[in-house]
Amino acid sequence: MAEPQRDVGATYGTAATEYAADRAVGTSVEGAPEDTAGRSQLNLAFHRFIHHRMALAGLTIFVLLVAIAFIVPHFWKWGYAEITPSFASGPSLEHPMGTDTIGHDLFAQVMQATQTSLKSAFIVTVLATVVGTVIGAIAGYYGKLADATLMRFTDLVLTVPLLALLLVLANVLSKQSSNYIYIAIIIAAVLWTYLARLVRGTFLSLREHDYVIAARAIGARDRRIIFRHMVPNAMGPIVVNATLTVANAILIESALSFLGLGIQPPAVSLGNLIANGQGSATTEWWLFAFPSAVLVLIILAVNFVGDGLRDALDPRQTRVRA
Amino acid sequence: MSGFIVRRTLAGIAILFVASFLTFILVAESGDPLATLKANPHTTQAAIDAASARLGLDHSVFERYWIWLSHFVRGDMGNSTQGGPVEPQLWQRLGVTMKMVLPATIIAAVIAVALGILGAVRQYKLDDHISTTLAYIFYATPVFVLGILLKDFVAINVNNAIGHTVVYTVGDSTAGFTGGFGARLVDDVEHSILPVLTLVLVTYAAWSRYQRASLLDVLNSDYVRFARAKGVPRRRVLVRHALRNALIPLTTVIALDFAAIIGGAVITEIVYGWEGMGQFLLNGLQGPLTPDVNVVQAWLVVTAAIIILFNLLADISYAALDPRIRYG
Secondary structure, eight states, X not given: OOOOOOSHHHHHOOTTHHHHHGGXXXXXXXXXXXXXXXXXXXXXXXXXXXXXXHHHHHHHHHHHHHHHHHHGGGTOSSOTTOBOSOOSOOSOSSSTTOBOSSOBBHHHHHHHHHHHHHHHHHHHHHHHHHXXXXXXXXXXXXXXXXXXXXXXXXXXXXXSOHHHHHHHHHHHHHTTOOOXXXXXXXXXXXXXXXXXXXXHHHHHHHTTSXXXXXXXXXXXXXXXXXXXXXXXXXXXXXXXXXXXXXXXXXHHHHHHHHTTSSSOTTSOOHHHHHHHHHTTTTTSHHHHHHHHHHHHHHHHHHHHHHHHHHHHHOTTOOOOOO | OHHXXXXXXXXXXXXXXXXXXXHHHHHHHTOOTTHHHHHSTTOOHHHHHHHHHHTTTTSOHHHHHHXXXXXXXXXXXOBOTTSSBHHHHHHHHHHHHHHHHHHHHHHHHHHHHHHHHHHHHXXXXXXXXXXXXXXXXXXXXXXXXXXXXXIIIIIHHHHHHHSSOXXXXXXXXXXXXXXXXXXXXXXXHHHHHHHHHHHHHHHHHHHHHHHHHHHHHHHTSHHHHHHHHTTOOHHHIIIIIIIHHHTHHHHHHHHHHHHHHHHHHHHHHHHHTOOSHHHHHHHHXXXXXXXXXXXXXXXXXXXXXXXXXXXXXXXXXXXXXXXXOOOO
């Protein structure tokens, strides 16, 4: 049965299409012929990445945001939960992003919220990538029952809108705790399936390569073939997808928090800050504008890094949207 | 082909069955609909027992699933915890959501194709750069941020500039509206502009990049170069040779993204206060008498069925458009 390929990668990127397309962002992947003599794959990829202007800009912005979110709070005059004497005041030297109606300093809150988003995105990415890679690898390598089970399970996940599935899961969990770690775990519990499909697809084609057959012929054990030979060769798509998972995780976490099912006050997340700012978006515009701007900036930066990595490592992949 | 359709439909039903079982357990175990009732010290045990019996809570969760399933297959979606059957509400709300989702999908697809062609034909020119930049920005903007932005900053200024309300920011239609069919339609459109625009902008971005990529791929292929070489005019090559092939992959992407659009519609409905499927789901999950299992189940089964249908249509249209694809 020749079903059309439904793997995330295959569906979204026919060979070389995205490759050609995203050169528009300012890369030189196909542009000037590269001097490839005597260079390792990694070296080449690194070279391509640092010549990708938008990716570099994205990386710079991302690193800067991380640095501000994690370092500045130690020196900042207000804590994120501290109630300052002024309330509902616009941006000023004292409060660069203004204060909310109770008197929280918004700058401190946005930094704290960014920390929460980044930490939960990190957990999601690590969990989803590790679990997705291992399960995808097993399914792709062994095929048969393992493969059929995985594919039916991912069909199940893809049938229900991601957001609805997470709403149901978050609703179960938020009764117990709204800690960002729990939120991260439930997001990862859904997102790993995308990566598993991708790795499975890659493994299905890698399995037939000569070096794999050779390794098997000289008696290497399955575990060694999978982790020493095949996973390194599938690293490109995995890394690119991991980057895009960061962006997805941040978007999903903020959407859940916005709907009141993610991180709950008094803990802050960009999503619940934006939900707070929504009510007074016209009068106290800063309450909506700053958290939103930071959120968009993070996603934009991560997407640029992802594009750069894709061009550098693996031209065929593109992303999925939550 | 008919064998393929039958097989996929059966697989779809199996998936629906498993999904409905899993969500039923999850949702039913997530809380107690009678929590508020029990918290009240004046409630007698008899009253609790009566309410419990009315909602079927005196059965185990597996028995409750079986009761739900046996009713559902006979076309009875049960009652909500607030009383009243789920089904009429569901269809009414589905209509509201589709008023947003269908136009948004069609408009986004048209814009994506148009901008994809522009981007591929005028690659690296100024207009391509502008459209690329916009696509990146919209791609990175969460639905709720865009929705609030359009609602509180753009719409209000537009209405003020015109002098009366043209673009409504709340609800899917004017309550108690009386008027002929034409006036009704105008009212609907005025309410739909913002939500549809929001969904279009967050959706078209990825699609236009995809369309651009696939057209570039085709334009760089040998048969297009050959057509140009034998003297076929540029416009004719684009429309007759390149575009036809370049549109095929997008149909699959659109069908597969339909689930994401419905997800986005949940948030859009909340932002614009539409009484659609999204609010239906959230009401079933949060509120005084929740979890409302029958509501969530009805939502899930109908939405999942729509998505399965769209995926199937995608595969069929894929085969119809691309003769290389055959289903055995």
